Amino acid sequence: MHKSMGELSRELGACLQRSGWRIATAESCTGGGVAAAITAIAGSSAWFEYGVVSYANVAKQKLLGVSAQTLDIEGAVSEAVVVEMVRGALALSGADLAVAISGIAGPSGATPGKPVGTVWFAWATAAGDLKTDMQLIDGDRAAVQHGAVIYALEGALAMSKKNTV
Numbered sequence: 001m002h003k004s005m006g007e008l009s010r011e012l013g014a015c016l017q018r019s020g021w022r023i024a025t026a027e028s029c030t031g032g033g034v035a036a037a038i039t040a041i042a043g044s045s046a047w048f049e050y051g052v053v054s055y056a057n058v059a060k061q062k063l064l065g066v067s068a069q070t071l072d073i074e075g076a077v078s079e080a081v082v083v084e085m086v087r088g089a090l091a092l093s094g095a096d097l098a099v100a101i102s103g104i105a106g107p108s109g110a111t112p113g114k115p116v117g118t119v120w121f122a123w124a125t126a127a128g129d130l131k132t133d134m135q136l137i138d139g140d141r142a143a144v145q146h147g148a149v150i151y152a153l154e155g156a157l158a159m160s161k162k163n164t165v
Helices: 005-019 033-039 057-064 068-074 079-093 141-163
Strands: 023-027 048-053 097-103 118-125 130-136
Touching (some): 005 033, 048 057, 057 068, 057 079, 068 079, 079 130, 130 141
Parallel strands (some): 023 048
Antiparallel strands (some): 097 118, 118 130
């Protein structure tokens, strides 16, 4: 059985507090859903730095330092872009851990090789640990967004546990 957003957010917060870490988010297709799940937890100001919703490509460039060349060559929904987004979030926030998400929530937006439900994730630490993954999430727009938030929180929790001393 999968944990709920609230359970994942509480567990993530407890883990981050134990390590003295803070997290930042860089979100596109989830529209701030990860930040909302985190800040729904009382006391999250102790471990949440801030979130960036960079829905438009120009926002990814201006706010997170994603290169125009990467966007042109790889497309916004790509491993290369989420890596640049997560590194930008770390640099911008000074947080210890960041998560970035870019995907196609639908119902439109699919391109050849990138169907609706394609979501790229990146998690990184200030110390240089980096993990990326792509998921194909089934369902309508709300289901894709919800699934992406859950997966982002699960990955952040796994990375925070891995780095907790």
